[in-house]
Amino acid sequence: MKTKFLFLAIACVFTGIIFHSCNTQPAKITVDISRSPFEKLSDYHFFVGTLNELKPNDRLIPYDLITPLFTDYAFKARFVYVPEGKSAPYDTSQVLQLPVGSCLVKNFYYPEDFNKPEGKRRIMETRLLVHREKGWDNLDYIWNDEQTEALLDNTGGIKKVAWTHYDGAKREIDYLIPNKNQCKSCHWRNDASFSPIGPKIRNLNRDYAYADGTENQITHWIKAGILSNAPTGEHPKIANWADSAHYSTDQRARAYLEMNCGHCHNPKGPAYTSGLLLNIDNTNLENLGICKSPVAAGKATGGRLVDIAPRDNEASILVYRMESDDPGIRMPEIGRSILHVEGVALIRQWINEMKYPACATR
Numbered sequence: 120m121k122t123k124f125l126f127l128a129i130a131c132v133f134t135g136i137i138f139h140s141c142n143t144q145p146a147k148i149t150v151d152i153s154r155s156p157f158e159k160l161s162d163y164h165f166f167v168g169t170l171n172e173l174k175p176n177d178r179l180i181p182y183d184l185i186t187p188l189f190t191d192y193a194f195k196a197r198f199v200y201v202p203e204g205k206s207a208p209y210d211t212s213q214v215l216q217l218p219v220g221s222c223l224v225k226n227f228y229y230p231e232d233f234n235k236p237e238g239k240r241r242i243m244e245t246r247l248l249v250h251r252e253k254g255w256d257n258l259d260y261i262w263n264d265e266q267t268e269a270l271l272d273n274t275g276g277i278k279k280v281a282w283t284h285y286d287g288a289k290r291e292i293d294y295l296i297p298n299k300n301q302c303k304s305c306h307w308r309n310d311a312s313f314s315p316i317g318p319k320i321r322n323l324n325r326d327y328a329y330a331d332g333t334e335n336q337i338t339h340w341i342k343a344g345i346l347s348n349a350p351t352g353e354h355p356k357i358a359n360w361a362d363s364a365h366y367s368t369d370q371r372a373r374a375y376l377e378m379n380c381g382h383c384h385n386p387k388g389p390a391y392t393s394g395l396l397l398n399i400d401n402t403n404l405e406n407l408g409i410c411k412s413p414v415a416a417g418k419a420t421g422g423r424l425v426d427i428a429p430r431d432n433e434a435s436i437l438v439y440r441m442e443s444d445d446p447g448i449r450m451p452e453i454g455r456s457i458l459h460v461e462g463v464a465l466i467r468q469w470i471n472e473m474k475y476p477a478c479a480t481r
Contacts, residue, residue, distance in 0.1 A: 148176050148200055150222050152251045160245055160260040160269035165198065165224055171242055171266045173226060178203065180343060181329070182336055184322045186360045186374045189462055190227065190454045191292055192284075193243065194236065198224040199318065199345070206347040211320045211355050215346070223248040223315055229294075232283040241280060244296050245269050248315055255313045257302045273299035292457055301453050305382050316382045321355040357399065360465060372469035373399050375462055379451060395426055408437060410478030419448045429473035438467060 146164040149157075157163055160170070167176050175181055179198045187195060201207070205218040217223075228242040247258040260269035261276065275298030281291040306313050323336045337354050340346035357377065358370035366374075376384075377399040383390040385398035393414050396406040405411050408426030413419075413436060421439040428434035440450040441463050449455060 145176055148178055150200060150202070150220060150249060152220055152249065156247075156249070156256075156258050156271055158271050160271075163222075163247075165200070170268065171262075173242075179224070180340070180345070181327065182318075182323060183325070183327055184317050184378070185325045185357050186322065186378045187317070188378050188454065189459045191294060191457055192233075192282075192290075192459075193227045193229060193294070194240075196226040196228065197317075200224065201345040206345050208347055209320070209349040213319070214315050215318045215320070217250055217315070217318070219250050219252055221250045223318070229280050229282045233285045234283070234287075242266060242269070243278060243280060243294055246302075255306075255315065257299060257306065257313065259296065259299070259302075261296060272296075275299075275301065295454075295456055297453055305451070305453060317378075319357075321357040322378070324354045324356040361461070368465070368469050368472055372465055375465055379462070383451075404475065409473075409475055421448075425478055427470060427473075428478055429475040430471055430477065432467045432470050435470055438463065438470065441466060 145167040148164050150163060164176055165179050166173055168174050173196050175198055179200050181198050183197060200222045201217060202220040205220065207215045207217045225246045226242055227244050228240045230236045230238055230240045232238055242262045244262065245260045249256045258271060259273055261272045262269040276296045277293045279291060280294045284290050306316060325336060326333050327336050341349050358366040358374040360371045360375040376397040381398035382388060384395050386396060394406060395408050401407055411426045412424060413426060419440060420436050423434055423436045423439055426436045432438045440448055442458060443449040
């Protein structure tokens with residue numbers, strides 16, 4: 120009899136272990152705005168399974184932008200987390216005002232072969248924007264060489280990375296990881312606030328291949344309950360700078376400048392004193408740079424007299440600064456150490472096709 124009971128007890132324990140292991144749920148996402156940031160990315164539980172696979176946990180929604188910021192050809196895997204029961208109001212006038220407790224997660228990575236983006240890759244850093252009670256807090260987690268973990272490091276750094284480019288050529292760069300203060304050069308606003316840049320309705324209005332099927336991102340966010348008070352009908356949409364089949368050169372160039380320059384060069388941005396406003400809402404040609412003299416002269420002008428000289432790329436300061444690799448001249452100042460060949464070619468084409476009257480360049 121004792122043997123029988125012992126057997127039953129062991130069986131019950133063994134069955135319980137199996138049941139528990141089969142029903143273990145992944146830990147919920149942990150974004151505690153009342154405490155200090157975690158030292159390890161894994162402690163947030165943003166991702167399930169192997170960390171570097173970046174498989175999102177519940178409530179972490181992947182997204183992409185129609186026209187993204189260029190960062191030395193790095194790919195980005197973006198995600199948004201909004202606490203349950205909270206949402207951002209639909210707003211087409213500015214970046215979405217995500218509620219306190221929200222977090223934007225952006226992973227910068229390089230595929231070994233750009234023509235096989237789903238293949239082996241190296242993740243360089245994961246940047247978090249956490250919305251705390253007093254505003255947005257920027258945190259940077261740098262991945263180790265083993266690609267098993269990313270550790271909090273707001274001091275920045277440099278890491279070599281190599282890849283096979285679209286044309287089959289081997290490339291290698293010193294990838295620059297900005298420090299906490301450098302991030303403010305793009306995200307800072309004149310009202311003394313730190314703000315996200317990319318998540319705007321017009322830049323999110325595109326389809327995304329989610330795990331359960333392809334759907335428009337705006338529609339998906341509404342269904343997920345993280346976007347509220349959205350109207351029915353069409354939503355504004357920015358041009359895809361790389362899509363020459365569906366958008367004009369002007370539409371593509373303005374979208375490119377909006378995303379790569381407009382976060383600083385706008386009426387509320389840190390570069391507003393230059394008078395050069397490259398945000399897509401600007402319709403004033405002089406503020407756009409057409410025949411506009413720079414506010415400050417010096418080596419950054421390259422001896423050129425105007426920001427944009429219609430049909431004259433070589434006389435345009437904008438092109439000169441976009442092509443420069445001199446840290447004291449190049450634009451954008453942060454996030455670019457090499458030339459964006461395709462982006463510069465687009466801006467050159469845009470200037471070359473301008474119908475505005477020529478301006479004095481000498």
